Amino acid sequence: MSEAKLDFLDRSRAFWNPGKTQDWQDMGIDLVIDRREGYYLYDMDGHRLIDLHLNGGTYNLGHRNPELVQALKAGSERFDMGNHHFPALARTALAEALAACAPSPDMRYTAYGSGGGEAIDIALKTARHATQKRKIVSIIKAYHGHTGLAVKTGDDRFSKLFLSEDTEGEFAQVPFNDLNAMEDALRGRDVAAVIMETIPATYGFPMPMEGYLPGVKQLCERYDALYIADEVQTGLMRCGEMWGCTKYGIEPDIMVTGKGIGGGIYPIACVLISERCGGWLKEDGFGHISTGGGAELGCIVAMKVLEMVQRPEVRTMVKYVSDYMRAGLEQIMAAYPDFFAGIRQHGVVMGLEFNHEQGAKPVMKHLYDNGVWAIFSTLDPRVLQFKPGLLMTQADCEEVLRRVEIGVGLARDEVMGSSRHSYRKSA
Amino acid sequence: MIMEPQVRTLVDIADTPAALAGQADIVLERARWAAEVFRRFDHTLTMSIVDAVAKAAHETAGRYADWAVEETGFGVAAHKKIKNELTAHPLVDFYRDQDFVNPRVDEARKMVEIPRPAGVILALAPSTNPIATINYKILIGLMTRNAIVISPHPAARECSVDAAQLLSKAAQEAGAPDGVVQIIEHPTIPLVEEFMRSEKTSVTLATGGSAMVRSAYSSSNPAIGVGPGNAPAFVDDTADIDKAATRIIESKSFDNSALCTNESVLIALESIDKRLCQALRQNGAYICDADDVDRLRRYLFHERGFNVETIGRDAVWIAKECGIRVPENVKVLIAPITQIGVEEPLSREKLCPVLAYHVVRSRSQAISQARAVLRIAGAGHSAAIHTTDESAAMAFAGAVEAYRVVVNAPCTQGAAGFSTALAPTFTVGTGYFGRSSIGENIGPQHLVHWTRLAYNSSPDEAFGSYHGVSVNLAGPLPTAPADGVPGSTVPAVRASFNASSAESLADTSREELRKMIAEELRSILRN
Ligand SMILES: Cc1ncc(COP(=O)(O)O)c(C=O)c1O
Numbered sequence: 001m002s003e004a005k006l007d008f009l010d011r012s013r014a015f016w017n018p019g020k021t022q023d024w025q026d027m028g029i030d031l032v033i034d035r036r037e038g039y040y041l042y043d044m045d046g047h048r049l050i051d052l053h054l055n056g057g058t059y060n061l062g063h064r065n066p067e068l069v070q071a072l073k074a075g076s077e078r079f080d081m082g083n084h085h086f087p088a089l090a091r092t093a094l095a096e097a098l099a100a101c102a103p104s105p106d107m108r109y110t111a112y113g114s115g116g117g118e119a120i121d122i123a124l125k126t127a128r129h130a131t132q133k134r135k136i137v138s139i140i141k142a143y144h145g146h147t148g149l150a151v152k153t154g155d156d157r158f159s160k161l162f163l164s165e166d167t168e169g170e171f172a173q174v175p176f177n178d179l180n181a182m183e184d185a186l187r188g189r190d191v192a193a194v195i196m197e198t199i200p201a202t203y204g205f206p207m208p209m210e211g212y213l214p215g216v217k218q219l220c221e222r223y224d225a226l227y228i229a230d231e232v233q234t235g236l237m238r239c240g241e242m243w244g245c246t247k248y249g250i251e252p253d254i255m256v257t258g259k260g261i262g263g264g265i266y267p268i269a270c271v272l273i274s275e276r277c278g279g280w281l282k283e284d285g286f287g288h289i290s291t292g293g294g295a296e297l298g299c300i301v302a303m304k305v306l307e308m309v310q311r312p313e314v315r316t317m318v319k320y321v322s323d324y325m326r327a328g329l330e331q332i333m334a335a336y337p338d339f340f341a342g343i344r345q346h347g348v349v350m351g352l353e354f355n356h357e358q359g360a361k362p363v364m365k366h367l368y369d370n371g372v373w374a375i376f377s378t379l380d381p382r383v384l385q386f387k388p389g390l391l392m393t394q395a396d397c398e399e400v401l402r403r404v405e406i407g408v409g410l411a412r413d414e415v416m417g418s419s420r421h422s423y424r425k426s427a
Numbered sequence: 428m429i430m431e432p433q434v435r436t437l438v439d440i441a442d443t444p445a446a447l448a449g450q451a452d453i454v455l456e457r458a459r460w461a462a463e464v465f466r467r468f469d470h471t472l473t474m475s476i477v478d479a480v481a482k483a484a485h486e487t488a489g490r491y492a493d494w495a496v497e498e499t500g501f502g503v504a505a506h507k508k509i510k511n512e513l514t515a516h517p518l519v520d521f522y523r524d525q526d527f528v529n530p531r532v533d534e535a536r537k538m539v540e541i542p543r544p545a546g547v548i549l550a551l552a553p554s555t556n557p558i559a560t561i562n563y564k565i566l567i568g569l570m571t572r573n574a575i576v577i578s579p580h581p582a583a584r585e586c587s588v589d590a591a592q593l594l595s596k597a598a599q600e601a602g603a604p605d606g607v608v609q610i611i612e613h614p615t616i617p618l619v620e621e622f623m624r625s626e627k628t629s630v631t632l633a634t635g636g637s638a639m640v641r642s643a644y645s646s647s648n649p650a651i652g653v654g655p656g657n658a659p660a661f662v663d664d665t666a667d668i669d670k671a672a673t674r675i676i677e678s679k680s681f682d683n684s685a686l687c688t689n690e691s692v693l694i695a696l697e698s699i700d701k702r703l704c705q706a707l708r709q710n711g712a713y714i715c716d717a718d719d720v721d722r723l724r725r726y727l728f729h730e731r732g733f734n735v736e737t738i739g740r741d742a743v744w745i746a747k748e749c750g751i752r753v754p755e756n757v758k759v760l761i762a763p764i765t766q767i768g769v770e771e772p773l774s775r776e777k778l779c780p781v782l783a784y785h786v787v788r789s790r791s792q793a794i795s796q797a798r799a800v801l802r803i804a805g806a807g808h809s810a811a812i813h814t815t816d817e818s819a820a821m822a823f824a825g826a827v828e829a830y831r832v833v834v835n836a837p838c839t840q841g842a843a844g845f846s847t848a849l850a851p852t853f854t855v856g857t858g859y860f861g862r863s864s865i866g867e868n869i870g871p872q873h874l875v876h877w878t879r880l881a882y883n884s885s886p887d888e889a890f891g892s893y894h895g896v897s898v899n900l901a902g903p904l905p906t907a908p909a910d911g912v913p914g915s916t917v918p919a920v921r922a923s924f925n926a927s928s929a930e931s932l933a934d935t936s937r938e939e940l941r942k943m944i945a946e947e948l949r950s951i952l953r954n
Contacts, residue, residue: 070445075438099432207910313457316605320460326907346909394463
């Protein structure tokens with residue numbers, strides 16, 4: 001490690017976040033991202049990494065995608081964040097573009113947040129207003145963000161720390177893929193909404209069983225609850241279609257998109273709201289206010305993102321990337337069957353399962369040493385999140401597989417052989 | 428009232444370099460993926476795709492011929508149909524016995540040669556032969572397991588886009604990887620230049636205007652470009668004059684000379700001048716007088732160059748436009764000229780049924796005048812001779828700077844390989860004379876290179892036994908599962924491509940195809 005980096009890390013501990021800065025050092029990941037381009041990240045010491053983390057799809061189209069940078073630059077010749085109180089050209093234009101590709105024909109309105117968590121809060125508030133009920137059901141180990149309401153839907157590790165866990169019994173959590181538990185939670189008809197990540201990301205992408213999501217939707221209908229689809233990680237073609245929920249036959253009442261919608265270049269998140277849930281927008285349109293939410297420059301970028309991901313070429317690319325990665329990973333799995341235990345996959349949303357309760361951490365570390373950046377699942381460290389970009393080139397996919405084969409081999413030796421390191425500490 | 432959402436562009440960046448590069452990149456990367464999968468295909472599957480595409484091209488030959496004439500205003504629909512048909516099954520059959528997929532084992536030289544497809548071919552198509560060129564480039568690309576991106580000529584954009592999409596669909600239905608054939612739907616010069624310059628383009632196959640061809644060569648990528656034609660055709664005194672006249676008129680009127688292989692300047696020996704003119708007239712030529720020639724010259728050549736309005740127009744139309752009265756059945760206008768060179772515009776290329784006519788005193792003068800014609804334009808392209816004297820043919824062919832000299836045949840069809848044994852082509856290599864990389868008719872062999880395993884030639888080192896040893900031809904990629912989506916959770920069918928069933932399928936369809944081809948050839952010959 002360079003002197004410059006050591007010095008920088010001290011500053012990071014001193015001024016930014018001592019715990020987080022140190023945890024990465026403890027895990028052997030001394031990454032300080034400097035330059036970035038396409039699907040490559042360059043550490044401040046020059047080490048190149050192929051990015052398979054993409055911040056959950058934020059960099060779907062690559063880092064600093066030239067078309068998005070151009071859209072932002074050109075947009076700034078005319079727009080800025082805009083005034084959030086007034087009808088605004090870019091905000092309405094993006095809302096129309098979203099309505100035109102929404103997963104359900106009666107989704108009309110878009111409300112804006114500046115990030116995913118805020119949008120989730122808007123979605124939950126919208127559901128509460130529409131149903132005049134308070135209770136929210138989510139999945140155990142779901143992850144919807146860390147804002148006021150969103151954090152209560154997730155793992156209590158993040159809410160208790162801040163004394164922000166639910167104390168009123170308004171937030172219930174049920175196990176994933178368990179329709180009986182879901183029905184039990186809804187039976188009382190006191191639930192405003194079920195919020196579902198189409199595929200729970202931070203939980204390591206466990207895949208919905210056949211019929212599970214449609215079953216949840218049916219239960220919602222039966223017990224007068226709304227279905228909120230969190231498409232923050234599964235939308236924007238990552239499952240091979242515009243929205244992952246569509247692949248499972250779901251027409252949600254409310255949908256949230258974030259991360260990738262801002263192209264990694266201007267933060268924005270959107271809540272798509274069906275006509276029947278949008279009552280507050282008429283009753284009191286000033287009901288939710290956010291200065292940064294739906295900033296017009298973000299809208300300009302997001303419109304370009306929507307245009308780009310809907311190009312017919314993208315659909316083919318996603319299929320090639322997912323088929324090719326799958327074929328290559330299966331070969332690697334066959335080489336290390338005692339360690340590399342499974343692949344969860346829907347399109348370019350992938351989770352690699354390892355046969356050890358913290359198995360994804362040494363894999364992450366060895367991939368890092370071998371030029372690939374993929375992160376373990378915070379809420380299930382057996383699983384490595386493996387998230388190739390929509391536009392990955394064949395050459396880069398081949399590079400990734402070559403490096404993964406080496407990294408998995410080394411991790412396996414470390415875990416299954418005489419393990420010297422301990423990865424028990426969680427991030 | 429319920430309003431429908433509209434998708435609008437508030438900030439338009441479409442013309443910026445970033446947008447152009449982005450557009451090119453995504454099409455080319457899709458092509459690269461397709462090429463990567465395609466190179467795993469075996470010979471049987473490859474040829475069944477090729478045959479399916481040829482069939483689609485054949486079946487739509489007439490429709491696209493009409494459409495091309497209507498859209499561009501060039502050429503003769505019936506002739507375009509023939510060209511479209513020739514670039515379907517007969518083109519494939521010409522190469523059927525050549526294998527661009529399996530390795531070749533050469534025991535004598537102790538070598539194995541493994542075919543390696545180029546990858547992504549950027550294929551420019553001209554307005555004069557839009558569909559035939561598209562058929563031809565797609566098929567030679569598919570025979571060699573390459574992905575093809577077509578850049579259509581803006582003047583023939585609509586028919587080209589439709590045709591390429593149809594062939595793309597046919598390829599995919601026959602099992603080709605998605606994106607193996609694509610077309611740039613809205614080509615502009617800056618966009619096409621972006622495609623030509625991208626690292627993802629393996630080679631540009633440039634047929635069309637000189638500017639585009641030069642641009643392809645300066646793109647920094649490999650290119651196979653061809654120069655313009657301007658074929659001199661020499662009628663020697665030993666020629667069968669009647670046959671020569673028939674062939675020349677047949678050639679010059681074919682698709683109204685929209686092919687670059689058409690005769691441009693007819694050179695005749697003094698001794699047969701009268702007889703030849705007589706015979707030409709009998710075959711449908713109108714011989715212009717000095718005043719007519721003047722009108723033609725002024726009409727066909729502007730200060731900026733050739734009047735593109737006249738490309739592929741028929742002789743009567745052209746005559747009317749410049750005020751020459753001709754009978755309605757005239758097929759070719761013959762314009763006698765006394766000079767060849769910079770001072771005579773009519774000695775330049777004319778993509779219309781106007782044939783310059785120049786009388787010489789001797790064979791040696793014929794040769795020097797023919798060389799002069801090709802100095803003006805058309806270097807490395809085509810020439811023709813009508814003779815029964817081999818030494819005249821050799822002297823002529825050895826002197827003119829053309830890489831194909833057609834003997835006793837219509838030059839239009841002959842040089843493009845349709846009435847000679849030359850390879851059928853719509854890209855006529857103009858070689859070093861014509862500032863091009865290849866001097867023969869372009870074919871699939873130019874789209875594949877070979878990796879050579881070369882053994883130690885010492886007798887001590889034995890050559891290996893390579894029969895039955897193959898490279899990875901695993902076929903299409905299996906589809907990855909979409910977990911939890913009904914019907915897809917089951918681990919995708921991992922069974923590799925079933926070669927034997929495909930073989931028998933291809934066998935039956937091949938038999939049918941042979942019948943169709945024979946039938947089609949008969950009908951072309953009858954016409
Ligand atoms: C599925 C999902 N929803 C919501 C969020 C919250 O988004 P943000 O971090 O932008 O607040 C995340 C972030 O990781 C997420 O993965």
